[in-house]
Amino acid sequence: MSDHRIELTVNGQRLAETVEARKSLGDFLRGDAGCTGVHLGCEHGVCGACTVIVDGVAVRSCLMLAVQADGAEITTVEGLAKSDGSFHPVQQAMRDCHGLQCGFCTPGVLMTMAALTPEGGHAREEELLAAMSGHICRCTGYQGIRRAIRQLAGKNDAAAGAHA
């Protein structure tokens, strides 16, 4: 078993660590980088809870090795809100629309939403809905998530229907 020196950026912060070859990116982010918002559910790529953004795209952090992230730029749920605590639009939409219940799947859902919502623009509703097939919400709170997606797509009736 080999150890490897990796350097990567996590939520804007430069990290240099030595990792065992078999360590998953998800375990590295939780255990070494302190990003406990990365939730490991199934650990075989089915549930989507561990989704993070690697070099601009949403990926499963349980299906990637930490050593493979050498040189990568990673964003986890901890990196979404601004430093003053104000929400990222995807967080705001999920809050407005009651898009979470127990919250276990939420960090992964947020990262897919963030990857597919252009900065300062609207998400494409169909694309985002299709990408949600990669997430399982065991509370089955999908309707709130769907409303949040409508809000991100610029459909203003979404928040109004939050309590329906």
Add this chain to the structure above:
Amino acid sequence: MKPAPFDYVAPPTIAGALETLAEAGGGAQVIAGGQTLMPLLNLRMSQPFILVDINKTAGMAGITHDGSATRIGAATRQAALLVDAELAAKQPVLVKAARHIGHHQTRNRGTVGGSIALGEPAAELPATSVALGAELEVHSLRGERRIKAEEFYLGPYMTTIEPDELLTAVHFPLWPAGTITVFREVAQRPGDFALVGLVGALHVEGGRIARAGLAWFGMGPTPIKARQAEQALLGQAVDAVDPARIADLAVSDTAPFEDHHATADYRRRVGQRIFARTLSEALNEKQPA
């Protein structure tokens, strides 16, 4: 749910990767996107002593076309298939199949070569390569060889690739302009493993079927070419095709298994229905005047 320990190398060149594979004598496993392999490692169904990561190996990714085929580098991401207008025009079947591979998040990492080389029987790309008559470009220190996709698969996750060989690219032949696309997949949810799937292409000339390439996925231990159905279709006038009869022939080439999602009989019945319906729709839609 943690992999057994292994060593790891990320060779910058194909030659370096081939040397490691040759030295390892069967104990190495190539990793690209890892979207099929990582679950197998996490579940300890695969326990290599060294992983050879080809993500940063030069010359492994990219899509090029020549007069007769499209060459897709093995480490090309599945997501790259969906944003390429030229590919969509030249390989419409491949692009249609790619939309059904896993999820958005797994396609961002998963590769064309990884899916084809590992040979999950319910996966879209192995069956697509068999249906379209693709050739696999394989390298080792001993040299290069080409393997026909239809001769590549031996069983679930078992192929004719040797332990010292690396799949470097897949060559999909260009089908004539106007080729009819055939694709249908039945799964419990979008992105789940297919219970039954059908993929292929038909080319019609002068009202008759001049070329047919059809394959099943999720209908046996490997992707399965629907040879009897292809033979029966060749030369047939489009108006004279009896979809139900061809579908019966196609199903008779399959060897579906039973698991906790579906019985073998269910797979055969659904397969017969979707084959007949998909064939009928495909021929009616594109039938030349």
